Amino acid sequence: MESTFVSATILLILITDPLGNIPLFIAALKQVKPERRRLVIYRECLIAFCVLLAFMFGGQTFLKVMHLTDESLSVAGGVILFLIAIKMIFPGEGGALGSDKVSGEPFIVPIAIPLIAGPSAMATVLLMATREPDRMLEWVGALTITMLVTTVVFLFSTRLQKLLGEQAITALERLMGLVLAAISIEMLLGGIAAYIRQFG
Template sequence: MTNELLSLLVLLLILLDPVGNIPLLISLLRGVAPERRVHIIVRENLIAAALLVLFVFFGDWLLSTLRLTPAALEISSGIILFLIAVRMVFPSPTSAPEEAMRQEEPLIVPIAVPMIAGPAALATVLLTARQGFEPLTLILAILAAVAINTVALLAGERIAQRLGRAGMAAMERLMGLILTTMAVQMLISGLRAAFFAAS
């Protein structure tokens, strides 16, 4: 259980990408009063955690409703992860969304979803639950990852000042490289399950 928990925790942390999300979060909350920022960050992380936990219990139902096979979900998740990884390694200078310029207090969108609980994280949780992982292990990994994400985002301005622009970019690229490897492995597993399971 410990190895599964650690592997899931690392994967979820890379998907939540707290370091990479710090610049966007700072921009989103620039027009919000400083005393409200802690409340917003904690609230949005709790919403994201609740959504991820819901996918643990309703993953099978969602798969059957949408008539998806585990192999199809694994392949599509791998593609999503790979695209996210490429964006992390080769960031676009115009990748910041227009919401970053908004001044009102954000609720659920865009911080809880999709910044924290994005499509890749939701698909990964759904797929992991479908693969037979113990729900308790998966829930513990989600809660631990979201807790670490919350602490990192709360310390976002100090981390950004310490690392500087070059340090933040280096951390983002390093996590992108790790995520690329995980995405390729997910694609290999999905393709093997889809085309070579009978052989």
């Protein structure tokens, strides 16, 4: 499946799922003083951005060291995205924060990692960079826009939750999950097809 700048941006926004993470984000910041929340948001989003950039630029080296192929990464990425999509469509108890109660000011965990830069986001940027390294500037641009969207959503998270309501946010998350499920199947089939072609 050939990605474009727009499709890559949409995919990353779907995976980071800022709207669906609003309730978890608000819970994580409950113990933070109101005057420090904006600073924490900027800091955590910047950390997540740097982590994903590291995975993007270190992708080729990582694959060589681990002796992995693009096809295996594509299949694994498709499986991970499908599991994330299923969780978005059929949300259960808990979430990215687990059952642990967040106390004090969060630093890196749980907002930057895994709320924003989770395993699925890391696998996706790594896959994008290794499959088409000559378009790295586009992938960095897509990631930058995704992080800007995430930052804006988190800055206005309380207002958005009041404006949309929990039911609307849940409906949007399930719709995004459905789209992500289709993308994950396409990625999975693409990886399997590429692997089979090696023996053709």
